[in-house]
Amino acid sequence: MLSLTATLCIVGVGLVIVVGGILGFRLHAFLALVLAAIVVSLLTPNSTVEWYRLGKLQIPVLNQQEGTATLDLKASPSHQIGQQFLLAKQVEATGSVETVATATLARFDDKEHAIVDIMPVEGSTGVDWDKSIVVTPQAREDATAFANQTVGNLVAGGFGATCTGIGILIALAAIIGKCLLDSGAAEKIVRWMLSIVGEKNAPLSFIFSGFALSTPVFFDTVFYLMIPIGKAMRLRTGKNYLLYILTIVTGGTMAHSLVPPTPGPLFVAEELGVDVGVMILAGGLVGLSCAMVGFLYSIVLCRFVDIPLRESPDMSLEELQNIADREDSDLPSIWMSLMPIILPVLLITGATVMNTVLKGVDQADISPVIHWVDQFFVLFGNKNIAMAISATLAIIMLVRQKKSDVSDLANSLQAALASGGVIILITAAGGAFGKSLQQTGIANLFGDVAGASTTMILVIAFVVTALVRLAQGSATVSMITGVGVMASFAAGVELGFHPVYLALAIGCGSKMFLWMNDSGFWVIGKMSGMTEWETLKYVTPMTSVMGVFGLLVTILAANAMPLV
CATH class of the missing domain: 2.40.30 (Elongation Factor Tu (Ef-tu); domain 3)
Incomplete structure (x- = not known):
């Protein structure tokens, strides 16, 4: 049995390889995570791996x-x-x-x-x-065979298991995001929100638009899309530029860490055995509440300070004016624009609701209509099928809007899949690293805490994720690492509360400590025209405040409604 010191040393070596590889040696996150997984597996004795496997198979x-x-x-x-x-x-x-x-x-x-x-x-x-x-005797034999695999096979097994759960979803989400951007649908959604709330309430429009778009589109891309609209609003109003920047960040960054099919929360949900529909619902509620706190923070801050609209590398002020003057007739309809986002949410959450309502109900007691509805959601509420339908609608919208030929469409899809492929590699490598960490028996370090305090488990998950975010910058990598350490608590019996709360705490932890080692920091600063000091002074505190508030909401909900 590995001692406490030995386990901590092995886990520490893995974390140092990830953080040091990314920061010190500028390794790609995929390479750093795979290398860490291999080293951790090499250092973990076969008997420890066998005991971990038996724990998964025990009665x-x-x-x-x-x-x-x-x-x-x-x-x-x-x-x-x-x-x-x-x-x-x-x-x-x-x-x-x-x-x-x-x-x-x-x-x-x-x-x-x-x-x-x-x-x-x-x-x-x-x-x-x-x-x-x-x-069972068979389980004992299986655990022994599992532990006697080569390190390469152990790492590949974790990699492949993660790809099975999320690979198709991320690829389809990348296609949806690309189609929303190229067709003008994303811009249409922002303009539509502006038309509802009015230009006076443009910050609210930016929050909800950014939140909606960041579920199928990565945060950096959403910021690229929306900041020109924020700049155009500054040209119209002559004020509140910092408020526009902060509210664009607020909506997008919370969805990025809490709402699937964004890769981070999707991966965390899969690792913890959380239904994707449940994660969408819970992540949406907590994420929007955090976004409202971010909105209040922005309102108060911008009463005392603002920044000027400056030239930035992406486009000139003249180009911004052209965007502001673009005709609505050049964009798709709002219903066509929203459908690729709304439809998979309705199908996946509908399947979750039906499964919850009918759980334990005898099939003989279900009416034919309810049975038909249930079978509909069993088929189309599957996360992969729902996302495939959504991607198909997005492609059709792009073809209708751009009237492009087959080669142009192929180029757009190829670009989307190339982008999604990188994310799949990183998250699957993170899955391999997470499995390697779990096989060290890391869960035993928290055994006493798990039995004593719901709050303490959530705080530990939050702090682990936040520290990794501080060290290496990426919110997604910090979530992958955080869930790798905490995933052994996925069973509701051990936790004392639904694992979705653990997923939310990990997501909120990834919002902490935005600074220079995060690509998002530079995207926000350079695209908006803010200096590094302005970005640290105004954006970093806001994201951290939202993360802490999300943890508090999660702790309160887990104690009040454990759902087990």
Whole structure:
């Protein structure tokens, strides 16, 4: 068994490789994460990996007495009287995994839970229920085979498992984002929001537009899109330029870390076993509440300070004026523009709602209409199918709007997939690194905390993510690393609350400490014309305030409504 010091050292080496590789050696995040995963796997003993795997395959023990135990195993044709199980334990002195007893299925109680007779193995170190787990003989063999894989296969397994969960979604989201930008649909959404709230309330329009666009479009791209509109508004009003900048950042940055299918929150949800529909709903609610705090912060700050509209490298003031004067007739309709964003949200969350409502309901008690609706959402509410439908609509919109030929369309899609491919590589490499961290037994470091305090677990997740963000800059990489450390608490029984709250705490932690090592810092500063000091003084505190507020909301919700 790895000691506390050894586990911390291995995890620390992995974190140093990620942070040092990205900052010190300017490695691409993909390379840094893969290298860290390989090194952590090399340093982790096979017996520790085997024990980690057995923990994933164990059968929960409801209670135990002298010579017997009750397992959380329901009666079924696959479970027969006389079936054998094993009690395994990791020996502290050597770290090896030992079978300390056999368990024979004797009967089922009135709740159909399995009652087993325990027979200690002669020569073993003895049964210790605080340290022993119950597994099937097949699970023991599988865990041994898993631990004896080469390091390359272990890392590749984590990489592939992550790709399976999120690869298609990220590629489709990249296509949707590219089509929204090239067709003018994104600009149409911003203008439509402006027409609803009025130019006087343009900051609110920027918040909601940025929030909506940052779900399928990466934050840097959303800022590129919206800052010219903010500058054009400054030309019209002659004031409030800093307010426009801050509100564009507010909406976009919160969706970037809390609402799938943006890669960061999508990856965190997959790792923690959180339904994507639940993550969209919870992330949307917390993200919008944080955005409102950011809005209030911006309003108060801009009563005392503003910055001038300056020339910036991206475009001249004359080009800005041309954007402001662009005709609405050159843009797609608002319904066509919104559909690629709204439709997958409705389908995915609809499937989540139907699954929640009908959970535990006998099929015979469901009316034909409800059954048809349920089957509709089973098919089209699948996250991959919903996003594929949305991408198809976005492509059709681009073709209609631009009236481009097949080669132009192919070039647009190729550019989108090239951009999405890089994100897939980074997140999948992060998945491999996260799995390597989990196999060290990192969850054991927080075992006492997990049993004691909901608040403490969420604070730990927030702080780990925030520290990684401070060290290396990327919000997405900090979320990948944070969930790698905390993912072993995904089971609701261990947490005492729904894992979506853990995902939200990780997302909020990624909002902390925006500074020079983050590409977003330079995008915001250079595109808006702010100096480095102005960006640090005005933008960084706002994103940190939103992150802390999001953590507080998450803690309150997890304590008031644990949802388990």
